Amino acid sequence: MNKTQVLYRDCTENCRSVSHGDVISAAITKRCISDLELCSYLNYICTNCESVKDSVGRTALHLAASCGRIELVRWLVKIRNANINLKDEESGYTPLHRSLFYGKIHVAVELMKLGANSSIYDMDSLTAVEHVTKDGHKPLDCYSGNLYTWGLNNNNSLGSFSSRTIPESLDIFHKRYPEARVQQVCIDKFHSLIISTDGDAYSCGHGLGGRLGLGTEQTVVVPTKIDFQSSEKLYVLKASIARDHCLFLTYDGRGDTVLYSCGSNKYKVLGLSPAPEKVLIPRKIKKTFQQSVDGISTGRFHSAVWTSSALYTWGLNAGQLGHEPISGNYFVNVPKQVKVINAENCSIKQVASSDGAIAIMNVKGDIYVLHEYQCRKIASKLLNVVDIAVIGGNLNTSSDKDLKNELAKELKVLVRTNVGNLLLWQESDQQLCRCIFSIPRTIVVHQMTININEVLFVTDFGEAFRGVIKPRKKKTLLEKKNAFHNFLVREECVTIKLSKFPRIHRGISIVSDPRGEDYCVIQASPYNQDLHQDIPPTGDLKKCLSVLLEDANEEDNIHDVQIKIGSNVFPAHKYVLAHSSQILQNLFQDESELILKDVNVDLFEQMLLFMYTGDCDLLLVGKCPERFRKYCAGYSDSKENEDNLSTNNKNEKKRNPSKIL
Incomplete structure (x- = not known):
């Protein structure tokens, strides 16, 4: 008997296997699997797939809400009768909490249509909606309203x-x-x-x-x-x-x-x-x-x-x-x-x-x-x-009769x-x-x-x-103790x-x-x-967006679009790109993957950086970076032409990226 057979044997309607929960959680986070395939897989993998919890106390509905899998959410609630208001054991989040926390607004709307309770508190005594407002701007500097x-x-x-x-x-x-x-x-x-x-x-x-x-x-x-x-x-x-x-x-x-x-x-x-x-x-x-x-x-x-x-x-x-x-x-x-x-x-x-x-x-x-x-x-x-x-x-x-x-x-x-x-x-x-x-x-x-x-x-x-x-329960003199440090004592x-x-x-x-x-x-x-x-200054905002782009990878749950150019994949964020380019906004629609042909990878990478930060290496003052010289007019592989090109550009104050592109 192989390991898989040992893992899934004797599964009943009352299954509470943490191993099953971990396998289900791992499957839901895979981006290459469709919601329909997941419904079939979860139904096969565990008889009680809607209720089993993983090692940190999350059910399939919690993970589906976090990952934005709206069809899987509908199947779990309508067909499998999953508990739509169940709290996880990690933070006390309901599926509605998790959908809003991870920015899956379409899933949050669907959960509320399906009857999710928006007034449930998590371990920090916050409702799902309060998590959204808590991430907003503090009204500390406001004096009227x-x-x-x-x-x-x-x-x-x-x-x-x-x-x-x-x-x-x-x-x-x-x-x-x-x-x-x-x-x-x-x-x-x-x-x-x-x-x-x-x-x-x-x-x-x-x-x-x-x-x-x-x-x-x-x-x-x-x-x-x-x-x-x-x-x-x-x-x-x-x-x-x-x-x-x-x-x-x-x-x-x-x-x-x-x-x-x-x-x-x-x-x-x-x-x-x-x-x-x-x-x-x-x-x-x-x-x-x-x-x-x-x-x-x-x-x-x-x-x-x-x-x-x-x-x-x-x-x-x-x-x-x-x-x-x-x-x-x-x-x-x-x-x-x-x-x-x-x-x-x-x-x-x-x-x-x-x-x-x-x-x-x-x-x-x-x-x-x-x-x-x-x-x-x-x-x-x-x-x-x-x-x-x-x-x-x-x-x-005695000062006034009304006070008696x-x-x-x-x-x-x-x-x-x-x-x-x-x-x-x-x-x-x-x-x-x-x-x-x-x-x-x-x-x-x-x-x-x-x-x-x-x-x-x-x-x-x-x-x-x-x-x-x-x-307040007052301490007696015998209960009071001298200490080198004064800590906050509940009594x-x-x-x-x-x-x-x-x-x-x-x-x-x-x-x-x-x-x-x-x-x-x-x-x-x-x-x-x-x-x-309290919006961050331009310098801080530029740095934050640069880090956002740099940290984006195919495994995270933050990016919502991938742009493929040949064998190169660029994880990105639709909102940022659509705000910078109407053409990209029209191409996105509901697609989470965009394939571009006949586009230079190096120059697209610089354009992506410019969309996020308003700056890129092509706009730097001074000598042209080595990797971009081959795109300059008159470039030759010979050392002589390279030296001449460097001499001609030595006194150039600022490059014009439109000429390079």
Whole structure:
């Protein structure tokens, strides 16, 4: 009995032979065998050919999808009933994953027609479609885009639609203002605010108290442009909203920063003097600051602005303003400098607010929290911190009767570093801990925020996640050990259980209301020119294409056409050649092999190099290479003629390839 007979004997419908799987995988990768022949061979080689796996856990359908064998894919799924959604054991890829990974788009389309599930995750928690977007351009350098919203929308704060469970484009805004590109969006319980790159502000939701700034207290369900009724053009730089009011940081015609506010002034949050009951149209805050205002921040009971050297707060002083309480008067009507924050020698970098606290970060990496009438320092010298967010905090219930019904919320401060890591400080666990995620791959956070229930962020690849903070198991003193090196220990970190938002692939920023009921994401437009800023420079692109051509061989799975000239074979890529030559594009059609006659091999090789890189040896300045001299006019095999030819060409500055060809 020969070796082949021993290998394939006793094969049943329940065959699990790894040897059979390896033979099937090897056969499918052979380019010289047609799909029809493979169907016959697989049916002969193994009774269970659609299910056996090779040594790395791949089935015949995985290999067929990888190699672009569409007829074999149809046969395996329709006739052999192969599992179309089975993951391989190598990377957790389904056949759909593998078809897109190897660029076999026609197979991917066929698999989806046959019922492939496009929402299955691989070992890196990526779907098949996300692999395609992940290889695209990162939206890191984009600062504006289109608005996507979802949530309960109980108060029409997201427009006129009903609740949504998945992100969808806010068409009601983009159709009304087609030229507007969103650079900032703010959401709270009763309304939302949109800032465009043109410096315009739009609002919608319940208008009670004038929180919309539209001159009315009626409900407005379609985002509408705010008219500041200024004598000169105003450019809105930033905005911040709380439940009942809005604060705007603008540039006027002279280039000076000017503050505007609108909404209910029940808690003296508008910064106006004399204090009105409410403001329906944004009104200018006349307070003069010593320096230009760098940023603004709001909570339900307060407002805050900061310059590089000072922080100013006003509103209900229930412990979060940084001012000493005054018996019988808990209100600060106009912006007042916080004395406990000495920023003269250390500039303020970022300020964030919740209803019950204000967090401050300076350029030295120190982080403070104004809370319960004290200034608490929670971190020192974190030089790599670039952003902070805060939620929760308890207020002095005796400062206002409305606070007696407010539920206590734990104070949490979220910090983002310049390398995309998250750190979390919680009032119940008063130390800044590194956050680790439940997804088993590296995640680089690009922008983040926090609400009462969860952490929200977008990654450098434009993905959007929500995360639930898990309680940290604290180490006892006996468990702590001194070590020469400080490694990342899971028990010393905060675990965040992540889930991904669908349909978000080019996310720039994400926000939510404080309770986590309504969400907005700004997504870069796929046609945005900013997305193409990371295209490699011409020199690098030329080198990459040269390597692509040089590494092409008959055994790889990347090239899709072979050009034969006599006994010479040139593996190449249809897209590159068709882009350079209309004649070659017409010759290709669906053929994977092209035979050319009466074509010089040496010159065709140079032409191929020119198509890929825009350069070749024939265009080099200087002496003509030896192998091309025989194509020059007047060439003779004699040494004398060769020397004469070299002398005549010695002073030639640049060769004309058209003469040689």
